[in-house]
Amino acid sequence: MYDIAIIGLGPAGATLARLLDKRYKVIAIDRKNSKTGKCCGGLLSPDAQKILAQFDICLPKDVLVDPQIFSVKTIDLNSRIERFYQRFYINMNRAKFDNFLISLIPNSVEIYSDSFCRKIEKEEGKYRLTFKANGEDRVEEAKIIIGADGANSIVRNTFYKANKIDKYVSVQEWYEDNANSPFYSCIFDKEITDSYCWTISKDNYFIIGGAFPSRDSNWRFELLKKKVKKSGIVFGKLVKREGCFVCFNRGIATTYTGKDGAYLVGEAAGMISPSSLEGISYSMESAKILSGVLNKNLNKIDRKYFIRTLGIRIKLMLKILKMPFMYNTILRRLIMKSGLRTIKKMK
Template sequence: MATNHPDDADVVVVGAGPAGATAAHYLASVGLDVVVLDKARFPRDKICGDGLTPRAVAELVRAGVSIDESDGWIRNVGLRVVGGGHRIEIPWPELSSYPSYGLARSRMSFDHLLVEHARTSGATILEGMSVTEPVLDERTGRIAGVTARVLDADGRRTGEERTFRAPVVMAADGVSSRLATSMGIAKRNDRPMGVAVRTYFESPRHDDAWMESHLELWDGRPGESNLMPGYGWIFALGDGTVNVGLGSVSSSAAATKVDYKDLFQRWMANVPAEWGFTEESQRGPVRGAALPMAFNRSPLYDRGLMLLGDAGGMVSPFNGEGIAYAMQAARVASDTVAQALTRPTDSARERALQRYAQVMKDDIGGYYRLGTYFVKLIENPHIMHLCTKYGLPRPLLMKFVMKLLSDGYEPRGGDLMDRVIAGLTRMVPAA
């Protein structure tokens, strides 16, 4: 890890979303010098459902982020599931590992909160920095930093370039991850890929205590054989608006070939009038994003570069959740780096850094692998229809499914359902 140039920081983090900002907080909190680079200027919008599961709430608590409702959060008590002619409400499970509630907040506000939390912790956040390529050590081939173009307030290039050097670089730069691609870490085509689109509506449902999920999407009255692929959601934000969107997942990249904005408009044309989702109440355009799943880019660590969040494909195939795993990866990666940088030799530091990928795969690799099997089962909307029609009326089954789909089970101990799920994740090969 030696270099002929002085380092600008102990760690350079590329991307200031939940993964990057959380990593910056943890790194700065243990006294490391960390520089975070992001091409955007905060606050900025991000495509997301804006709902956080109890697992994500637990990560916020670990990071010391306030989750008080007076600070702009709305709590939810569970999931309302609609499908197959049924409508049921399933509370979040009572666990020792995670709280029994979720949270919601727009990503415009949420990501800005995490960035300011990292700044308060001592991290240097540089906005308007578009990272273009890695800086490599000519002798070892390791990443030794990054080069970035400076953007003005309107996102245009100024012509200025800057180089930032560090012995470790974290790529938290999203699904496309230019940095990982430049280092030869390619996406895997054998992993599921999801797509989601969403918009906002002013709605009387803005303070609903339940996150609502529609497991079937109809562009007409149910029963007319016009079932569309995907699932929908309505997440209350408590500020007069709701986040409304739909998503779909495929066992391959084929999911990206569907016109999801068209599907959304067809769904909205037939929703119940009492929802109040009209052109007049819509706030903002329908926007979409890809959801990289099940570690679809690997290795998660290579030659000084760590992949975090979407850059490493850390979205659950079960439910499209990514924030909890992005923040977990940030926590694990930061602890790994802090430990590694205390080692006296290059070889010892390298051994310590390689631990990051193994810890992540040991913890969630089996769960992700189960999710890939789940995707192959339900990616056909007619199979989903049969599952919802005959499965939703069975409370015990749905409690089990809720734990599985939300990653809301005790990894060690717990009740019989928890032990079954944990056993399944250990039986399958890690993703």
């Protein structure tokens, strides 16, 4: 019997596993292996950098990629307006970042990678999980279960079906990069999606992707590529295509922290910015808070964890209020036209 079982070792699960007190017997299960990275823009925001600084964690050089970019080119395909805004992201290799966080987990945590958790049942106050490890089904029990398993969380889907969250499908393609001037862009087009799309350069690859309503997501992605090509961007040879779900959180009520021994952190809890889809900082922050609660004692976790994540919910609420300025066509156009906070590029 384990004290705590963590499902998922993305930034949320890996941070939690690292911070949990060694007096607990902890098991962590992750379906990915060291080579499979998450479909992600791989940009580390200032908020995420701040949390790493709080943890006194420095990033090794091999997690970073070329080039580091200081501005985002915002493109409104409908009105054909383009503007540049300053950004302070770190461009990194997401798979290496996740592996690095996992490498910091103490040996006291029992880790199963490349292991898919396919069933969780609650029985007499404990949780029984069935997962595949080395090709065989394994069953383990834990007093507390943590869903750090991202947008399509099995913990959330099993125990908190009523707290549904809107999920979009993210698709990205990686191309050999032929461009002389790499850039990062945010693309808006109401025909393609009511979220947004992006391009980014990473270690001689040009990546194009977007978040789309699940219905017609492939058709929408193809339309994005067609429109971007039409605007003059030349694609090199296709290297890979990847996709995943992403939570598209349009109401604060959809964040949910869990109860009765089954808790959610990071994107599984719905903690991701609905405006930028930035989520790494929220994942690490919520894991830090939950570890603080669990490390004290195992009493009244539901209430303490809920209250201490209030700051995150307020932050997300502010992001939701910002959404009309990004996603409402007229407001976005007005702001872009005004030139507010834009950077003028030298010819």
